[in-house]
Amino acid sequence: MDKLKTLHGGNITEAIKKYNTENIIDFSANINPLGLPKSVKNIITNNIHSIIHYPDSECTDLKDTLKEYLKIGAENLLIGNGSAELIFLIAQALKPKKVLIPIPTFSEYERAAKLTGGKCVFLKANETENFEVKIERIIKFLPRIDLIFLCNPNNPTGFIFSREKLLTLVKNCQKYKVTLVIDEAFIEFVKNADSLTMVKIAADSPNILVLRSLTKFFAIPGLRIGYLVGNKKIVENISKFQPAWSVNSIAQLVGKEVIKDTSYIKQTREYILKEKEIFFKKLKMINGLKPYPPSANFILCKLIENRFNSKTLSDLLARKRILIRDCSNFRGLNNKFFRVAVRKRDDNFLLINALNKTLNYEL
Amino acid sequence: MDKLKTLHGGNITEAIKKYNTENIIDFSANINPLGLPKSVKNIITNNIHSIIHYPDSECTDLKDTLKEYLKIGAENLLIGNGSAELIFLIAQALKPKKVLIPIPTFSEYERAAKLTGGKCVFLKANETENFEVKIERIIKFLPRIDLIFLCNPNNPTGFIFSREKLLTLVKNCQKYKVTLVIDEAFIEFVKNADSLTMVKIAADSPNILVLRSLTKFFAIPGLRIGYLVGNKKIVENISKFQPAWSVNSIAQLVGKEVIKDTSYIKQTREYILKEKEIFFKKLKMINGLKPYPPSANFILCKLIENRFNSKTLSDLLARKRILIRDCSNFRGLNNKFFRVAVRKRDDNFLLINALNKTLNYEL
Numbered sequence: 001m002d003k004l005k006t007l008h009g010g011n012i013t014e015a016i017k018k019y020n021t022e023n024i025i026d027f028s029a030n031i032n033p034l035g036l037p038k039s040v041k042n043i044i045t046n047n048i049h050s051i052i053h054y055p056d057s058e059c060t061d062l063k064d065t066l067k068e069y070l071k072i073g074a075e076n077l078l079i080g081n082g083s084a085e086l087i088f089l090i091a092q093a094l095k096p097k098k099v100l101i102p103i104p105t106f107s108e109y110e111r112a113a114k115l116t117g118g119k120c121v122f123l124k125a126n127e128t129e130n131f132e133v134k135i136e137r138i139i140k141f142l143p144r145i146d147l148i149f150l151c152n153p154n155n156p157t158g159f160i161f162s163r164e165k166l167l168t169l170v171k172n173c174q175k176y177k178v179t180l181v182i183d184e185a186f187i188e189f190v191k192n193a194d195s196l197t198m199v200k201i202a203a204d205s206p207n208i209l210v211l212r213s214l215t216k217f218f219a220i221p222g223l224r225i226g227y228l229v230g231n232k233k234i235v236e237n238i239s240k241f242q243p244a245w246s247v248n249s250i251a252q253l254v255g256k257e258v259i260k261d262t263s264y265i266k267q268t269r270e271y272i273l274k275e276k277e278i279f280f281k282k283l284k285m286i287n288g289l290k291p292y293p294p295s296a297n298f299i300l301c302k303l304i305e306n307r308f309n310s311k312t313l314s315d316l317l318a319r320k321r322i323l324i325r326d327c328s329n330f331r332g333l334n335n336k337f338f339r340v341a342v343r344k345r346d347d348n349f350l351l352i353n354a355l356n357k358t359l360n361y362e363l
Numbered sequence: 364m365d366k367l368k369t370l371h372g373g374n375i376t377e378a379i380k381k382y383n384t385e386n387i388i389d390f391s392a393n394i395n396p397l398g399l400p401k402s403v404k405n406i407i408t409n410n411i412h413s414i415i416h417y418p419d420s421e422c423t424d425l426k427d428t429l430k431e432y433l434k435i436g437a438e439n440l441l442i443g444n445g446s447a448e449l450i451f452l453i454a455q456a457l458k459p460k461k462v463l464i465p466i467p468t469f470s471e472y473e474r475a476a477k478l479t480g481g482k483c484v485f486l487k488a489n490e491t492e493n494f495e496v497k498i499e500r501i502i503k504f505l506p507r508i509d510l511i512f513l514c515n516p517n518n519p520t521g522f523i524f525s526r527e528k529l530l531t532l533v534k535n536c537q538k539y540k541v542t543l544v545i546d547e548a549f550i551e552f553v554k555n556a557d558s559l560t561m562v563k564i565a566a567d568s569p570n571i572l573v574l575r576s577l578t579k580f581f582a583i584p585g586l587r588i589g590y591l592v593g594n595k596k597i598v599e600n601i602s603k604f605q606p607a608w609s610v611n612s613i614a615q616l617v618g619k620e621v622i623k624d625t626s627y628i629k630q631t632r633e634y635i636l637k638e639k640e641i642f643f644k645k646l647k648m649i650n651g652l653k654p655y656p657p658s659a660n661f662i663l664c665k666l667i668e669n670r671f672n673s674k675t676l677s678d679l680l681a682r683k684r685i686l687i688r689d690c691s692n693f694r695g696l697n698n699k700f701f702r703v704a705v706r707k708r709d710d711n712f713l714l715i716n717a718l719n720k721t722l723n724y725e726l
Contacts, residue, residue, distance in 0.1 A: 222414030246447075
């Protein structure tokens with residue numbers, strides 16, 4: 001496994017250079033389509049001078065705001081340089097020998113597990129069942145694994161567990177003393193997020209961890225900011241592996257303000273809930289395309305009975321200044337899959353048209 | 364070893380809260396006293412919107428500028444979330460079993476080495492010899508160690524190697540296949556930095572690495588940005604351990620502009636060269652104080668025949684809104700040592716007065 005640019009979506013910098021225009025519509029990164037919360041510009045402009053000081057290594061103010069937002073204690077929180085850093089810190093601190101990863105999913109779990117000497121067991125979800133991850137299948141593995149990376153809702157498939165099923169898994173992980181890492185990077189986009197999140201259970205459990213991101217929901221991936229929720233002891237253990245001053249000052253300042261922006265949060269939820277369904281319906285109507293039911297702000301699609309593969313389609317759309325996420329490098333998928341983010345309605349319709357044209361009319 | 368707030372200087376956030384004023388003079392962090400380069404404010408203000416995109420994980424533009432600045436290849440560079448991240452990545456990638464650390468020095472080397480299972484051998488410099496690190500003593504250890512962390516100029520002592528001695532060490536490390544990590548975080552403040560840096564040698568050597576920081580010299584510690592120089596193979600190896608998107612967008616944008624600011628660089632060098640000598644002379648004149656000869660932008664001091672220790676002195680000065688770095692938690696020092704940064708002349712003189720008063724007149 002290599003840290004390659006092509007592993008992830010969101011390589012817009014490269015596209016901007018290649019096509020020499022900023023006028024690119026990026027469906028490849030799953031970022032809140034409403035854009036930056038209003039407060040961000042002023043927070044940054046008014047605090048530029050603060051960068052002459054080291055950041056607060058403990059992120060005290062941000063933790064104080066987050067603990068209110070999540071109704072947990074500050075001692076249950078570790079802030080990271082994006083949740084990507086936290087995935088690596090978990091692997092370093094716990095050094096799991098056998099790691100279960102339901103696939104297809106975000107590739108950094110595998111990379112982090114392998115770098116600390118872990119062996120990965122991959123549990124492949126079935127595309128004919130909309131990539132549902134079967135709790136029963138996971139439970140069978142519990143006696144012989146140390147840790148599970150579970151992305152919920154799952155990137156890129158959109159599959160999400162019911163609270164009931166997740167609680168069954170949690171209980172069994174506790175029984176077998178298996179660490180369950182639930183990556184909720186996209187959960188705030190989901191209907192009933194409050195009842196589906198495991199944040200409170202993680203804060204009280206010795207072996208349940210929840211990862212969250214501010215990047216996607218608040219449209220600030222450039223700043224790098226994520227957090228981990230766990231019980232006090234495990235959070236302390238993991239934090240020992242974090243380099244000093246990992247979270248930059250601007251991320252801390254912006255982070256603590258945006259999570260208080262209840263109107264932005266409400267607006268985003270309402271928008272995504274409605275728009276993802278409209279987008280999904282339109283995608284379903286395209287000949288040669290199978291979209292999978294979305295739960296968050298992105299939709300996985302498969303090319304069926306089609307002369308294109310996801311690479312050629314991505315390239316054709318890129319020439320029209322439209323970026324999609326070719327999913328052929330996801331373990332468990334192939335070169336018929338791609339992922340699109342839910343964007344503003346005009347953009348989404350523009351993609352629908354481009355897909356219709358490319359897949360069905362052009363030669 | 365724990366990641367505690369008290370481990371490092373620069374905890375101004377805490378002081379600002381405690382004394383409820385921003386009017387604090389911080390000698391505890393070694394930051395360029397000229398403040399932010401002029402361009403920084405505009406770069407940030409004009410690029411706020413770019414944070415809605417993921418950062419370039421490869422830092423292509425920043426590397427392209429740095430390779431010109433350093434006259435090496437882009438393939439010799441790895442950019443980090445501060446050089447602190449790079450120290451940890453080196454330890455993770457190379458997993459050295461026996462690590463030699465000349466002390467007293469920056470504490471993150473020891474922390475990083477121990478977290479990856481390394482055993483540390485500490486080579487204590489003699490305070491009666493101005494903490495000179497003896498190359499001959501290091502060389503004797505080479506047959507039984509894997510890696511050396513060498514801070515040059517050394518934080519907090521200010522000791523710096525001559526080019527000749529360093530080349531002798533480099534040659535011997537190559538002979539014994541010991542990895543030599545030279546942390547040049549402060550070298551740009553030093554006279555003849557160009558002849559003392561090992562950047563070019565690192566770019567061509569299989570086992571010599573140089574760490575650099577943009578944080579201190581360009582007064583941007585809040586943004587987090589450092590880099591590593593090594594040969595292509597070792598840089599590729601270490602980069603595999605880095606989480607995706609480690610370096611935030613703003614750090615990348617600011618970084619590539621400030622290193623082109625030749626007038627700021629020249630002004631800083633001239634200012635520090637002159638001012639550190641004036642500050643040093645004044646400190647020498649204080650009864651009960653022994654400062655050690657500085658090479659960069661900070662000065663280590665020892666309290667001699669004095670009723671105070673570094674903790675009580677720090678506390679007394681903090682009440683006057685002056686922060687110094689109590690060095691009692693540096694391995695190899697004790698509670699008689701503290702470190703001060705070279706700041707603007709007015710500030711430096713204000714500290715001189717406060718020290719004079721506190722140490723010699725007040726009861």
